[in-house]
Amino acid sequence: MPFIPHTEEDVRQMLEAIGAQSIEELFDEIPATLRIRGLDGVPEAMREQEIGRLMTARAHADGRPLSFLGGGAYEHHIPAAVWAIATRGEFYSAYTPYQAEASQGTLQAIYEFQTMMASLTGMQVSNASLYDGASALAEAALMAVRAHRRSKSQRILVPANVHPHYRQTAVTTAGQQGLKFESLPYDPRGGHLAAEGLVPYAGQDVTALVIQHPNVFGVLEDVDALTDRAHAQGALVIAVVNPTSLALLKPPGEWGTEGADIVVGEGQPLGVPLSSGGPYFGFMTTRTEYARQMPGRIVGRTVDLAGHAGFTLTLQAREQHIRRGKATSNICTNQGLMMTAATIYLSMMGPQGLARVARTSHARTRDLVAALARLPGVRPAFDRPFFHEAVLRLEQPVGPLLEQLAAGDILGGLDLGAWYPELGSSLLVCATETKSDTDLERYAGAFSTALSAVRAA
Amino acid sequence: MTNAAEQIIFERSRPGRGAYSQWPEDSEPPDDLPPALRRGRPPLLPEVSELDAVRHFTRLSQRNFSIDTHFYPLGSCTMKYNPKACNTYAMLPEFLGRHPLAPVSHGQGFLACMYELQEMLKAVTGMQAVSLSPMAGAHGEFAGVAMIRAYHAARDDLARDEILVPAAAHGTNPATATMCGCVAREIPVGPDGDVDVAALRAAVGPTTAGIMLTNPSTLGVFERRIEEVARIVHEAGGLLYYDGANLNAILGKVRPGDMGFDVIHMNLHKTFSTPHGGGGPGAGAVGVSRRLAPFLPVPIVGREGERYRWLDERDLPQSIGRLSAFMGNAGVLLRAYVYMRMLGREGLARVGEFATLNANYLLARLRQAGFDAAYPQRRASHEFILTLKRQAREFEVTAMDFAKRLLDYGYHAPTTYFPLLVPECLLIEPTETESRETLDGFVEAMVQIGREAETRADLVKGAPHTLPVRRLDDVRAARHPDLTWKPAVP
Numbered sequence: 001m002p003f004i005p006h007t008e009e010d011v012r013q014m015l016e017a018i019g020a021q022s023i024e025e026l027f028d029e030i031p032a033t034l035r036i037r038g039l040d041g042v043p044e045a046m047r048e049q050e051i052g053r054l055m056t057a058r059a060h061a062d063g064r065p066l067s068f069l070g071g072g073a074y075e076h077h078i079p080a081a082v083w084a085i086a087t088r089g090e091f092y093s094a095y096t097p098y099q100a101e102a103s104q105g106t107l108q109a110i111y112e113f114q115t116m117m118a119s120l121t122g123m124q125v126s127n128a129s130l131y132d133g134a135s136a137l138a139e140a141a142l143m144a145v146r147a148h149r150r151s152k153s154q155r156i157l158v159p160a161n162v163h164p165h166y167r168q169t170a171v172t173t174a175g176q177q178g179l180k181f182e183s184l185p186y187d188p189r190g191g192h193l194a195a196e197g198l199v200p201y202a203g204q205d206v207t208a209l210v211i212q213h214p215n216v217f218g219v220l221e222d223v224d225a226l227t228d229r230a231h232a233q234g235a236l237v238i239a240v241v242n243p244t245s246l247a248l249l250k251p252p253g254e255w256g257t258e259g260a261d262i263v264v265g266e267g268q269p270l271g272v273p274l275s276s277g278g279p280y281f282g283f284m285t286t287r288t289e290y291a292r293q294m295p296g297r298i299v300g301r302t303v304d305l306a307g308h309a310g311f312t313l314t315l316q317a318r319e320q321h322i323r324r325g326k327a328t329s330n331i332c333t334n335q336g337l338m339m340t341a342a343t344i345y346l347s348m349m350g351p352q353g354l355a356r357v358a359r360t361s362h363a364r365t366r367d368l369v370a371a372l373a374r375l376p377g378v379r380p381a382f383d384r385p386f387f388h389e390a391v392l393r394l395e396q397p398v399g400p401l402l403e404q405l406a407a408g409d410i411l412g413g414l415d416l417g418a419w420y421p422e423l424g425s426s427l428l429v430c431a432t433e434t435k436s437d438t439d440l441e442r443y444a445g446a447f448s449t450a451l452s453a454v455r456a457a
Numbered sequence: 458m459t460n461a462a463e464q465i466i467f468e469r470s471r472p473g474r475g476a477y478s479q480w481p482e483d484s485e486p487p488d489d490l491p492p493a494l495r496r497g498r499p500p501l502l503p504e505v506s507e508l509d510a511v512r513h514f515t516r517l518s519q520r521n522f523s524i525d526t527h528f529y530p531l532g533s534c535t536m537k538y539n540p541k542a543c544n545t546y547a548m549l550p551e552f553l554g555r556h557p558l559a560p561v562s563h564g565q566g567f568l569a570c571m572y573e574l575q576e577m578l579k580a581v582t583g584m585q586a587v588s589l590s591p592m593a594g595a596h597g598e599f600a601g602v603a604m605i606r607a608y609h610a611a612r613d614d615l616a617r618d619e620i621l622v623p624a625a626a627h628g629t630n631p632a633t634a635t636m637c638g639c640v641a642r643e644i645p646v647g648p649d650g651d652v653d654v655a656a657l658r659a660a661v662g663p664t665t666a667g668i669m670l671t672n673p674s675t676l677g678v679f680e681r682r683i684e685e686v687a688r689i690v691h692e693a694g695g696l697l698y699y700d701g702a703n704l705n706a707i708l709g710k711v712r713p714g715d716m717g718f719d720v721i722h723m724n725l726h727k728t729f730s731t732p733h734g735g736g737g738p739g740a741g742a743v744g745v746s747r748r749l750a751p752f753l754p755v756p757i758v759g760r761e762g763e764r765y766r767w768l769d770e771r772d773l774p775q776s777i778g779r780l781s782a783f784m785g786n787a788g789v790l791l792r793a794y795v796y797m798r799m800l801g802r803e804g805l806a807r808v809g810e811f812a813t814l815n816a817n818y819l820l821a822r823l824r825q826a827g828f829d830a831a832y833p834q835r836r837a838s839h840e841f842i843l844t845l846k847r848q849a850r851e852f853e854v855t856a857m858d859f860a861k862r863l864l865d866y867g868y869h870a871p872t873t874y875f876p877l878l879v880p881e882c883l884l885i886e887p888t889e890t891e892s893r894e895t896l897d898g899f900v901e902a903m904v905q906i907g908r909e910a911e912t913r914a915d916l917v918k919g920a921p922h923t924l925p926v927r928r929l930d931d932v933r934a935a936r937h938p939d940l941t942w943k944p945a946v947p
Contacts, residue, residue, distance in 0.1 A: 046798050126940070276788075305930075385490055
């Protein structure tokens with residue numbers, strides 16, 4: 001029997017020890033009216049060899065196109081060692097480290113992760129991961145309401161240039177508790193949020209301002225001015241950041257005079273495969289004074305009975321298994337293994353390697369934008385600096401162009417029409433360190449051909 | 458298991474060292490970024506060679522218990538074997554490399570797996586529609602209660618903000634009620650482990666949004682009056698939520714949809730054997746009855762003829778919305794898909810049988826050895842509770858002491874002090890993938906520890922003795938939080 005080791009003799013002796021005639025008898029407390037006979041909707045069993053063949057064929061059907069997609073998930077080189085180690089059974093098949101003495105490996109990895117993320121974001125404390133970047137923003141909004149005791153409004157200002165899926169997730173999640181998310185317009189020329197956008201809220205009770213940097217367009221924000229303005233108006237600042245970019249960009253802890261208050265983001269760029277959208281992990285860091293308002297697990301270093309250093313889950317009075325209905329969140333299972341992978345990734349990249357990834361991704365995107373903007377009818381949509389993705393405005397519809405490129409196994413970017421109809425025909429493109437000169441040339445060539453073809457059609 | 462202490466990785470760091478072959482070719486420092494936006498001091502990341510990193514994290518892994526190395530009878534967590542094929546075939550390069558916003562033209566293989574997974578989950582639970590997007594059990598709970606709220610709101614039935622939970626419920630249940638802007642109200646459990654139906658009848662009313670139940674319950678017994686419970690809640694205008702934490706117990710025997718549940722979450726990392734990963738990722742797919750189907754979280758995979766595509770808010774305008782940036786934990790879902798296909802209809806039906814056989818056998822053996830069951834008059838489901846209150850009274854050795862001493866014997870501890878209703882409890886779930894010999898070995902260890910408790914109580918109270926660390930000072934950890942490593946000040 002697949003994955004069941006019992007022999008017939010085992011079953012006989014075990015039933016005898018129980019004092020039952022059959023396995024069936026063990027279900028005698030279930031009302032007979034509810035019992036089912038078989039699972040007809042499930043196909044018959046497959047051997048490993050057969051499922052292997054099926055999965056390989058399906059994977060092959062999806063292919064390996066040359067991709068210039070970004071929009072919240074980014075293709076980066078992942079060292080072979082990262083997943084060779086993360087899929088070791090001792091990490092892969094372990095449970096949540098509640099039994100600290102039997103989980104020192106996972107616990108120490110989390111402590112190291114917390115150290116890395118706190119420093120990368122310029123904050124003091126980190127948790128051990130949330131589901132993903134979007135759900136981390138939702139949790140950050142809820143946390144801001146708890147942390148900002150003087151604010152009673154539960155109003156969170158969210159610029160329209162924050163990733164739409166992040167905004168939707170925040171509304172789905174935090175809206176249930178009555179938080180109000182209010183949109184701020186972005187500057188149509190720069191794609192950024194102008195600090196003047198906050199002026200109408202002067203003197204009003206606002207709990208927090210969300211700043212995504214780089215924002216969904218890839219554009220860099222005026223983070224110092226925005227942070228100072230928000231603080232001057234009595235609001236907390238929630239930063240949504242790309243972790244790779246922080247090797248190059250000023251960390252949120254140094255934004256403005258006082259720095260951001262809560263920092264969240266998508267951890268996927270740190271060694272986690274694209275994998276159709278998950279599993280990824282959300283990260284969250286904050287100031288020491290807000291540590292007890294954080295959701296999720298946190299690891300601390302302490303000592304054992306013999307005085308030796310060891311690691312344990314701590315500040316658990318925030319969590320659902322202790323506080324039940326009064327917990328900071330209902331989160332239990334997080335994205336632990338992805339966090340472990342990210343810790344290995346960051347160790348192998350180090351400060352220099354990560355800075356190279358950031359610089360090269362930035363340079364590649366600049367090269368790509370320059371190459372495409374030379375084509376007729378293509379120009380950058382915004383005039384502000386970007387990190388590793390940018391919006392191009394076209395004179396013709398984006399959909400048919402992308403279809404033509406996809407037919408040649410190139411994923412040319414994201415059509416922003418559905419998210420931002422006011423931008424007209426616009427395309428979000430991204431190039432990371434994974435793209436060679438040849439890749440960029442192939443894309444620019446195919447793009448040019450597709451433009452002509454679509455124009456002719 | 459290695460006991461040698463492992464340095465913090467930052468202590469291995471040396472300026473200028475690195476895993477060079479992993480770094481991309483460098484580029485010129487950018488001249489288009491305003492200086493005010495640039496980073497000054499580099500982040501505190503270790504500077505180590507590739508071998509340093511490999512050795513460090515491999516050694517850390519060796520300081521863990523895991524299913525691959527140890528029996529892990531952790532009640533309520535379903536720590537069964539995670540077949541390696543599930544990992545291998547979810548990690549095919551095309552699946553790993555697929556961008557979440559890639560067009561469906563480059564995703565028909567992946568989407569076919571997801572669509573079929575939805576269909577199989579419907580079949581095993583008896584629900585009418587499934588969304589795979591929640592990323593963990595608690596995330597599924599959130600989606601479920603949010604759907605219950607949306608259902609009442611759509612009917613203009615706006616006073617329903619109370620979620621009933623049995624006193625023995627998982628902590629996530631009341632926490633979820635709060636996340637959804639509801640109030641959790643506890644319903645007592647009777648002495649036989651079933652919900653107190655009279656108390657339930659008295660509790661329901663026009664403010665009842667619904668009830669969250671685990672069945673078999675967290676007490677390791679099947680809720681025998683489930684049909685009556687369903688009737689009472691439905692007649693009061695509330696809906697029934699099924700917490701799928703214990704679905705393993707009933708796979709192939711009885712379905713939540715047939716019991717009258719309106720919405721359920723499934724922990725694919727329990728019942729469908731995707732790995733726990735040291736705390737995650739999991740997957741918490743939700744299934745619903747017909748009346749809740751319009752409210753499912755998006756996206757969902759739909760089929761039109763031979764083509765698959767995403768269904769979003771345009772297809773489900775009443776959806777509670779989006780729970781994450783993309784479609785959920787796709788890689789975990791692929792693992793669950795492979796698992797379900799390998800077991801097939803016959804294998805999945807055997808899961809509940811053998812999980813139940815193993816639990817009842819282990820309970821019978823432990824009772825014969827003199828341990829006390831919390832509900833001796835009841836049949837165990839896939840898990841059961843021992844109470845050690847007698848040992849605690851006679852020898853001052855607690856359930857926690859037993860749990861820690863089991864680690865010395867090479868067994869991961871059962872769940873301790875949950876549910877809170879039962880004093881000095883161990884919640885034990887062996888799962889179907891463990892052999893009789895493993896169960897016998899565990900009984901032997903428990904008997905030995907019982908003897909030690911009588912004769913050498915200090916040995917048990919001071920356990921563990923053979924692990925990388927002794928018992929840790931949790932009070933100090935919480936009072937003086939040391940949450941990040943800091944370089945020594947020269």
